[in-house]
Amino acid sequence: MANSAPQASAKRADARRNIEAILDAAAMCLSRDADASIAEIAQTAGVGRVTLYGHFPSRAALIDAVVARAIDEGDVALGALDLSGDPRAALVRLIGRSWLTLVQIGALVTAAETALSEERMHELHQRPASRVEMLVERGQAEGAFRIDLPRSWLVGTLHRVMHGAAAEIEAGRLAPDDAASVIAATVLAAYTPPGEPVPPVDTWARP
Amino acid sequence: MANSAPQASAKRADARRNIEAILDAAAMCLSRDADASIAEIAQTAGVGRVTLYGHFPSRAALIDAVVARAIDEGDVALGALDLSGDPRAALVRLIGRSWLTLVQIGALVTAAETALSEERMHELHQRPASRVEMLVERGQAEGAFRIDLPRSWLVGTLHRVMHGAAAEIEAGRLAPDDAASVIAATVLAAYTPPGEPVPPVDTWARP
């Protein structure tokens, strides 16, 4: 009996692969329909329903894991961005790079709202929004963004406009390639302080 | 046998009264929680579950009736509005009015989305949306609103910003009394043509 100390994370290769597949499938299914069934997720992942339950003890546990992973990925993508310089330019960069990721997270949050506790939700929702909030805060401090509306409202508006773009694409009323610039144009205008001119998008879109 | 031709609308007084109570209760429950059960609605209306089924053959039929009635009421209120004059001022008036109805409707839209067919939803949304669209069209023609974004996008933005305000209120991050002006400020800015100054809200808010 050599070293027989299999830690909790001593899964077999195929098991780890299946867990990834399940998380991928859950992210895809739940971002489309927050009420997607476990059976649907398992089928999409190409595994049996029982196998899924072998890795995630409950629906809530699965959703928790999916949301946590999605937020982690989004956080990494946001962290790699240079958000210094003019806040408007930084905002356009942020939108252009990460809007799809944010939309996916948003859809998952909807699913999580019914399955996870209030505290866990708050904890998960807080972290990714903080990066955007810091940018907005800096923009307000430098006079680039309006200060007559609550910061939380501005952050939420960005989130919702992105979500709206996804819906418009889904409905065929917006071309996916146009999304980033349309979002940027809308949010940039919405953030402009009253009395100041709305900046043309291409001013900040071209580096 | 005298005249025995009971038309379809020959209900008894208490029956009609109960139908109203059921519609009221459904509107209340479904605007709070789109997944409210039939039992909960019946109880709120003060009638038995069976009675409800006696008037509405299915959940979908009930939701359809509730949504139709709510949209009718909202449409009447919108029809009484004067939307002439400066498009920006008209927009602010329209927001102030439709915000009230939207608050009442609440999550009812969500309930309808899962219970009603796509065509029926589109059909119900058509009338109120057309009013907004006509105003936006006029605003664009007169140079008050931007023309670099699709009209459908502008209309959708108004819709989503209002829903966003409802969510923010629900989350306790926005005071209900501030909602209308916050919405107006955001949408007014988002609609402003690039290069032109964002109009201060109070310019148009005070008649």
Next chain:
DNA sequence: TGTAAGTCGTACATTGATGTTCAATAAAGG
């Protein structure tokens, strides 16, 4: 190659919601 770990299908228990049936009861309204 042997064995522990992982997977699969099926079947089962449970829960919660939607509709339906029925017989008893209440009340509208002529």
Next chain:
DNA sequence: CCTTTATTGAACATCAATGTACGACTTACA
């Protein structure tokens, strides 16, 4: 006052989803 119409609660059938149990079968990997 009497008939027609409505309401009611309880019970039942159905359906879809969650989560569990078990036995047979694969596969990683040492």
